[in-house]
Amino acid sequence: SQKIEQNSEALNIQEGKTATLTCNYTNYSPAYLQWYRQDPGRGPVFLLLIRENEKEKRKERLKVTFDTTLKQSLFHITASQPADSATYLCALDMSLIKAAGNKLTFGGGTRVLVKP
Amino acid sequence: DVKVTQSSRYLVKRTGEKVFLECVQDMDHENMFWYRQDPGLGLRLIYFSYDVKMKEKGDIPEGYSVSREKKERFSLILESASTNQTSMYLCASSFQGIQPQHFGDGTRLSIL
Numbered sequence: 001s002q003k004i005e006q007n008s009e010a011l012n013i014q015e016g017k018t019a020t021l022t023c024n025y026t027n028y029s030p031a032y033l034q035w036y037r038q039d040p041g042r043g044p045v046f047l048l049l050i051r052e053n054e055k056e057k058r059k060e061r062l063k064v065t066f067d068t069t070l071k072q073s074l075f076h077i078t079a080s081q082p083a084d085s086a087t088y089l090c091a092l093d094m095s096l097i098k099a100a101g102n103k104l105t106f107g108g109g110t111r112v113l114v115k116p
Numbered sequence: 117d118v119k120v121t122q123s124s125r126y127l128v129k130r131t132g133e134k135v136f137l138e139c140v141q142d143m144d145h146e147n148m149f150w151y152r153q154d155p156g157l158g159l160r161l162i163y164f165s166y167d168v169k170m171k172e173k174g175d176i177p178e179g180y181s182v183s184r185e186k187k188e189r190f191s192l193i194l195e196s197a198s199t200n201q202t203s204m205y206l207c208a209s210s211f212q213g214i215q216p217q218h219f220g221d222g223t224r225l226s227i228l
Contacts, residue, residue: 032214043120043206043219044159051214089159093214102147102210103174104217108158 003027006090006107013114019077021110023090026071030092033066033073038087038109080114087111119143120220122207128226135194137223139207147210148190149217150174150182152203159206165190166212197227
């Protein structure tokens with residue numbers, strides 16, 4: 001069955017360092033992948049979308065890579081700050097039949113804690 | 117800014133009750149979604165709708181139904197609430213195609 005895996009262990013990182021999160025998937029070839037941020041008690045907030053023909057996407061201090069051969073996406077937060085502390089979710093459209101619905105399947109998320 | 121509004125932040129209901137969760141979006145999005153989020157299980161899709169009066173089952177539709185009579189409003193209905201439906205419920209909306217989803221802040225539902 002299709003599966004999306006993110007490291008369930010929290011990532012503790014010192015302020016100023018780069019945080020790197022992984023998202024692995026199996027048994028599917030998605031056309032795109034999305035990353036979201038979720039703060040406690042809030043809904044996820046969209047960060048970045050990367051398509052299968054894009055190797056890398058950047059937005060301010062965030063960088064996402066997408067390796068369709070390895071079936072993996074990496075999410076980097078450079079020069080991390082305590083305000084970056086949150087849970088980060090990856091999501092793929094894993095529906096077998098592509099409707100207009102943009103139906104996403106989410107990974108379990110990785111919690112990031114940036115220490116001052 | 118897109119706003120997705122869920123009618124309640126916290127809700128407590130009793131087993132067997134019929135429960136309605138309401139969601140409204142203000143960006144004329146075609147697609148709307150209902151998820152539940154549980155510790156260790158992540159976000160799971162219950163139902164989604166890509167047009168008025170259209171609905172499709174997600175990964176865990178059992179025990180739930182939905183209604184979309186107007187484009188901006190998507191309702192989740194628990195026909196007969198059970199304790200295993202205690203969860204955080206999140207609504208989202210998006211345009212059609214490869215687009216980000218915009219989430220509400222969730223309804224924490226407790227079934228006693």
